[in-house]
Amino acid sequence: MLKLSYPRLKQILMIMILTKIEVPGSELSKRLNVSTRTVRSDVTKLNSDISDYKLEIMNRRGKGYYLEVSDSQQLDKLKRDLNNLEKKTSLDTSSGRIKYLLNRLLTSEEPISIDDILDNLYISINTLNNYIIEIKQIISKYNLRIVHKNNGLSLVGDEESKRYCFIDQLENKNYKEYVLGFTTNERKLFSNIDLDDISEVVNDFIDREMKEIPDYNRKNIIIHVALSLSRIESGHVLQNFNSELQVSQDFQNEFDKMFDRLEQSIGNRISLPEREYVKYHVGLNNPQIVNNSNEPEVELIKKSVLLFLDKIRDNYTFNLLNDDLLIKNLTEHIKAVIKISDLDSTRKNPLLDVILSTFPLAYEMTVTSINILEHQLKLHLSKDELSFITLHVGASMERNYSNKWKKRNVAIICGSGTATANLLKIKLESRFSNYLNIMGVYSYAEYCSDSYPKEVDFLISTVPILNSKVPVVEVDLSNFANDSKELYDFITSTSNGQQVLYSLFKPELVFVNSNLQTRKQVLDFLCDKLEEQAVVRSDFREKMFEREKMYSTAIGGEIAIPHPIKFAANKSNVAFMQLKKPIVWDDNDNKIQLIFLLAINEEEYPKIQTLFSFLVDLQSDTRFYNAISKCKDSNEAMKVINSFIQNNINQRA
Incomplete structure (x- = not known):
């Protein structure tokens, strides 16, 4: 049975299984929000955890990490065990069991036996009753209700409402897993269709018709297409769907061609309401295709964005007004929001929960300052839209205010000759290349005559130096291991952020x-x-x-x-x-x-x-x-x- 030492290893393992090419360590560190050194440590630990499967994560120089598979059956066994691990984890909590039960109610064509639920979840009837109360609270805003009849439970309501509930409640909110591919849970939810074939058709359409669409919006479109086709296959077809979304005739023609290919994939007809449903959600996730008459004034939007950033500066002292990339991105984003503002819906952001917990300061700055932009443009932005904007604000804060390591300018003062000095320089560059910019090696006599750069942050010396105008760290090659630790402590202790x-x-x-x-x-x-x-x-x-x-x-x-x-x-x-x-x-x-x-x-x-x-x-x-x-x-x-x-x-x- 698969046992992973800590949760982050599961993320790495899923990336390795889902990704067909090498993944650079720098890319893994960004996805996991850890250093590349931690990634190396994680991979070593993960290889130990999966050693029984005769699989190993390798690192190809200059390209990155990949999963070395010598036996496909062992890989299949690992996938099954990972699936069981995910299922076990999801049912370990009451929230996981409630989500499982809601999923059953949304997708089951027949009433679900209460005895079957109790057996599968290992819970008492009292606990089940408590879960049903919570589910009723969840589904009430979708005008859905639970019917209890003949020892069975059913979900009652119109098809469109069930789909909105499905997307809101069951969509995987873990961004890293969400954009990488289909999760085990997603494959289980759409087991009656060929997700990979459908994904290929939709991706071909997106690549032809849409430019620079974010990964999470691309995945949203695929999920909505999959949901439509899965419900068609199970006999739950939309009888009507009306939206005011308008697109160009060229786009409509390509859109119809995509659905012709999808009809061949599922061997079933896709009705006009189903096509309109999907087109509507494509427009929400990529407003650039929308031809609605509500065209925004770019100069007014840019002015409103500047007022929004000015209010952030007044409220929080962060000055983002000089970030041209932020202004450009926010202007384009708001322009897209206005184009779809007359549609009877709001876009869902799969990153919402992640953003609230990962960028709390950027989100707060956005929420407390956005009213001036809303007033200028006569908009009302939902939490989902605010979280989209937060991504742009958070990225700007990272660019302009992140306390990343800055290399320190140093000079080496060595009183033991050129060979010793160069050896010390090599050792320091090997150990501290991410921290130090060595501006040169100088003798003690050169130091005394001021023949070294004056813009150094500190000196590294093999001889005692007194009365220096900048800090001095003394090192000894014969005791380099200990002295290098003291040097590291000095560098980190003088970091402004720390x-x-x-x-x-x-x-x-x-x-x-x-x-x-x-x-x-x-x-x-x-x-x-x-x-x-x-x-x-x-x-x-x-x-x-x-x-x-x-x-x-x-x-x-x-x-x-x-x-x-x-x-x-x-x-x-x-x-x-x-x-x-x-x-x-x-x-x-x-x-x-x-x-x-x-x-x-x-x-x-x-x-x-x-x-x-x-x-x-x-x-x-x-x-x-x-x-x-x-x-x-x-x-x-x-x-x-x-x-x-x-x-x-x-x-x-």
Whole structure:
């Protein structure tokens, strides 16, 4: 039976199985949001986990990682075990079992036997009744209902409503898996059609007719086509579908040709309402094809985008107004939104949940500043549309404010001759090429005569140097292993991003094993402590609770990051609390046990990207939760926090 050491390995394994060509380590590191060094470590661990299958992930120099398969039967066995692992994982939680049951109700042609459900899910009738109550709440907004008759359960409602429910509730929200190919669950949902054949036909159509369509929109179109054909095959055909979407005649002709090929694939007729249904969703995912009369004024859109970015600067001090790429992308995006704004729907973003948890700061900046753009253009943007915009804003913040490693300019001062100096230079370049830009090697005499570059950040010397105007790190070739570690510690400790991160936490504002039981109790307590330390102004508490009313500050992993809607801090600190038991944080019933109350001074806000990156990474790191829960006091907790800050910085190096 397949056992993987930790969840990230499953992502790597799925990529290796689904991808037919080599995947560069840099590409894997971006997809997984880890360093290339961590990728190498993960691959080593994964190869150990799958060794029983006689398969191995190899690295072809200059190209990347691939799965070496010598026995196709072993690969098939691995796929089956991975499928069972995914199924087992999905049914381990109540949310997974509810999704499974909703899936059965949406796709079953006959009433589902209650006894069959109890046997498959290993649950009691009382638990099933609780699940049914939750499902009724989910489906109520689609005008669907559950009918219980003769020991069976059925879902009743019109076909179009069932499809909207299907897409909203069952679509895989994991972006990395979503765009890579068809997941095991998707193949199971559409088992009555040939997904690969259909995907080939749709991709050919997209490649001919659409330019630069994002991967997730491409996948959305394929899923809607698959849903239409699967429902046709099971006898659930749309009797009518009316939309106001208009396209050019040339596009309509190519669209009809695609459906002619799809009819050959399924051996069944595709009616006009079904074709209109698919065309409608193609338009939502690629508004460039839409010919509706609602053509936007580009100059007005650009002006509105600039006002939106100006408001972000006023509210959060991040100046994105000079990012020409962001302005261009946002203008094109809003132009596309306006073109489909008169259609009776909103686009669904499969990245919505991922964006909310991965880019909390960019999403908040978007949500709190977008009203000026909406007012200018007479738009109302849904959460899905706001998350699309967040992607552009988040990318700009990465370009302009990310605390990535910057190479330090250094000069080597060596008093032992040219050969020794060059050997040291080679060793340093081999070990620290990502960190250092070595501007030259100089003798001690040259140093004394000021014959070395003055723009260096620090010096690396084999001899003691006193009264230097810049920092000096002394190294000894005979003890290079230890000295190189000290050099690394020096480089990382002088990183602006790390200095900011370390300075935010202090023992007086760290609390563990708290028995508080409500969000208000927690926030009032932490606000009191921030006020006692003179960290925040008198209006901080009010602005923080005002921010909480807007939307939840829960970001996943039982973590919440409350903060005020406007600047209200005298200096920058984070008040942290670990609760003995999770508390309900919001109306979505998010359970929270780790609270980071952010008090950030206005002048330091542009540097705070490092903090948000750190908190986002903690969501999926169970080691932090385990370590912090064992702490007996704030000093122990500070050691844990600092160690995870160090680990976070190392991974991003």
